[in-house]
Amino acid sequence: MSTEDPRELVGSSPVAEEKAMEAALRPKALDDFVGQKTVRGQLSLVLESSRLRGAASDHVLLSGPPGLGKTTLAMIIAGEMNAPLRISSGPAIQHAGDLAAILSSLTEGEVLFIDEIHRMSRPAEEMLYMAMEDFRVDIIVGKGAGATSIPLELPPFTLVGATTRAGLLPGPLRDRFGFTGHLEYYSTEELELVLRRSAAMLDVSVSTEGFAEIASRSRGTPRIANRLLRRVRDWALVHSVEDVGRSAASEALDTYEVDRRGLDRLDRAVLEALCTKFRGGPVGLSTLAILVGEETETVETVAEPYLVREGFLARTPRGRIATDAAWEHLGLPVPVPEERSGG
Numbered sequence: 455m456s457t458e459d460p461r462e463l464v465g466s467s468p469v470a471e472e473k474a475m476e477a478a479l480r481p482k483a484l485d486d487f488v489g490q491k492t493v494r495g496q497l498s499l500v501l502e503s504s505r506l507r508g509a510a511s512d513h514v515l516l517s518g519p520p521g522l523g524k525t526t527l528a529m530i531i532a533g534e535m536n537a538p539l540r541i542s543s544g545p546a547i548q549h550a551g552d553l554a555a556i557l558s559s560l561t562e563g564e565v566l567f568i569d570e571i572h573r574m575s576r577p578a579e580e581m582l583y584m585a586m587e588d589f590r591v592d593i594i595v596g597k598g599a600g601a602t603s604i605p606l607e608l609p610p611f612t613l614v615g616a617t618t619r620a621g622l623l624p625g626p627l628r629d630r631f632g633f634t635g636h637l638e639y640y641s642t643e644e645l646e647l648v649l650r651r652s653a654a655m656l657d658v659s660v661s662t663e664g665f666a667e668i669a670s671r672s673r674g675t676p677r678i679a680n681r682l683l684r685r686v687r688d689w690a691l692v693h694s695v696e697d698v699g700r701s702a703a704s705e706a707l708d709t710y711e712v713d714r715r716g717l718d719r720l721d722r723a724v725l726e727a728l729c730t731k732f733r734g735g736p737v738g739l740s741t742l743a744i745l746v747g748e749e750t751e752t753v754e755t756v757a758e759p760y761l762v763r764e765g766f767l768a769r770t771p772r773g774r775i776a777t778d779a780a781w782e783h784l785g786l787p788v789p790v791p792e793e794r795s796g797g
């Protein structure tokens with residue numbers, strides 16, 4: 455099952471053209487990393503201690519939804535430790551041999567970043583346990599009865615793992631990380647800081663109200679904030695607007711159908727179907743999906759989490775229901791209890 459979010463504007467996974475742009479906008483030092491005060495503080499202790507000891511840092515696990523800064527932090531960790539960085543990902547490590555090749559070429563103190571570490575294969579995972587704990591792996595040579603295992607010493611290295619689903623990591627793997635940082639969604643104020651920094655780098659001029667407007671539509675996610683900023687920049691360029699204020703930002707994002715709470719066309723279609731066709735529900739997921747013309751999985755993994763998080767939709771054993779906030783957001787009168795189909 456894939457939970458990739460394919461939406462161009464408010465999806466939280468990077469779209470293809472975005473990777474290079476993201477690299478340019480990434481803060482390079484822990485001090486430039488906005489928000490996540492808890493994780494930043496903890497991480498800075500871990501790194502400082504490793505510097506004082508003159509040894510590789512403990513392994514670090516970063517967990518949290520897409521677009522909140524896991525990859526950025528991994529790069530910052532390597533940067534702060536002045537160590538080279540090797541980047542790989544769970545899906546790229548399907549055989550223990552893939553991992554053995556990476557591990558055996560690590561240099562002392564190197565940071566190995568494994569993105570989506572929950573998607574690594576089982577045998578690779580087991581090899582990683584030993585590498586993390588004892589800085590040693592057993593390489594199996596040959597097959598069947600003639601197979602022999604050759605122990606290989608590894609230089610001390612720091613593993614940084616990132617996962618969107620910490621719950622899917624097997625206990626033994628989770629336990630081998632000395633430090634786990636959970637990234638949280640960002641406040642509007644924090645997103646404004648992210649935007650301010652990016653706007654300076656993209657050379658676009660936005661007012662304080664303009665930043666606030668973009669931030670409030672960014673779903674608590676820096677990746678989305680940066681993306682919306684680029685769309686606002688396009689709009690301003692084409693409309694010859696030199697200083698983007700609240701109304702320009704708002705008009706630009708309305709053009710792209712991202713509303714003032716960050717809902718896009720699909721999110722609103724789901725709420726509208728619930729409210730106007732089912733008087734607020736409850737209605738089953740598959741019925742809802744048919745009504746909005748999407749796959750069940752898309753509705754469940756792409757639209758619903760944010761609608762639930764924002765308190766527009768609730769999942770109940772009898773189906774999905776729209777909350778009062780949903781009616782209000784759509785500009786519809788909130789029904790009195792006896793008018794609701796669900797009672």
Ligand SMILES: Nc1ncnc2c1ncn2[C@@H]1O[C@H](COP(=O)(O)OP(=O)(O)O)[C@@H](O)[C@H]1O
Nearest residue numbers: 476479480488520521522523524525526676677
């Ligand atoms: N705390 C932050 N401060 C500034 N920019 C951030 C922050 N977190 C994320 N970003 C920006 O958001 C984008 C996505 O971040 P990334 O680290 O790739 O997220 P993840 O790996 O968690 O999906 C990057 O362009 C990065 O510059």
Ligand SMILES: [Mg+2]
Nearest residue numbers: 524525526569
């Ligand atoms: Mg990432």
